[in-house]
């Protein structure tokens with residue numbers, strides 16, 4: 609971090625001239641001094657991305673299974689103490705959502721759920737994956753961390769990727785943000801990707817939620833974590849996500865700010881540091897910025913996303929309730945039954961900024977001279 613803040617034009621120049629980058633070089637590339645070098649940085653990142661991945665952008669969609677959660681995370685609408693409308697989809701309802709996504713073209717789905725062993729057990733997740741795997745070639749998960757042995761049946765059922773964001777690598781802020789629940793344990797979360805690898809997952813996704821601690825500090829920690837995983841989990845593909853905090857239930861305001869220009873700088877720096885890593889951009893970012901970032905180093909984007917369970921089809925709408933101390937409480941108010949034009953009134957995790965349809969995003973990708981690919985790259989080679 610100090611290295612990054614102290615970098616000057618000369619040290620950035622020197623780092624940029626290298627063909628392989630160390631963590632110190634990475635710190636230079638994301639420094640305030642390197643902000644002036646955005647043009648050469650993005651040119652190099654673009655060339656490298658095309659060389660390694662071709663002119664291809666892969667698309668995926670999140671499928672929210674449940675918004676039940678036993679944790680309190682200050683920045684998340686699903687926090688257990690938020691009086692939101694909750695639901696957990698049945699396997700049939702999950703299939704209905706997946707088929708709607710499949711009809712839109714998606715063959716790569718990320719199953720997302722809050723952490724609640726009573727509603728979202730590893731057996732439930734295994735059954736979801738098993739049901740989907742027959743129809744969807746690539747299924748990955750973003751769910752509460754588990755033990756290695758709890759992951760194994762999920763892998764055996766056909767899941768290939770696991771995503772777990774550390775949220776913040778700053779232990780003090782982590783402690784302040786996570787006030788209740790098992791997520792309080794920083795180290796348990798940090799070691800999740802290694803447990804996932806040991807259980808057989810072959811795509812590991814990591815990232816920090818930008819807006820909690822200083823973004824350069826977080827970025828250097830994400831880079832160090834990715835570097836570690838590439839050395840120790842060498843059979844896996846590592847993907848890095850760059851989410852910035854979005855408004856959510858609970859009205860948490862970001863504690864730190866990262867400008868659009870700094871986000872561009874960071875995408876390029878990650879690409880130079882990790883030429884083969886997947887770089888992921890979600891619908892948290894507005895359309896114009898996403899369009900600009902696509903040619904610069906991003907390889908995987910979501911489109912048409914809903915962050916509420918049942919958001920694509922209205923599945924589970926009639927079971928919506930509140931959860932108080934782990935017990936279901938009927939919603940009871942007729943206004944909660946209205947959906948205001950949405951498929952369901954279950955509460956979403958956060959507001960999305962790019963609300964274009966998957967078809968519109970695919971068209972835009974084509975206009976930029978890239979091929980939109982709906983299937984995961986690795987899965988495409990094995991199915």
Ligand code: SF4
Nearest residue numbers: 677681684686687722
């Ligand atoms: S961030 Fe995850 S663990 Fe925290 S409240 Fe939201 S869903 Fe639960």
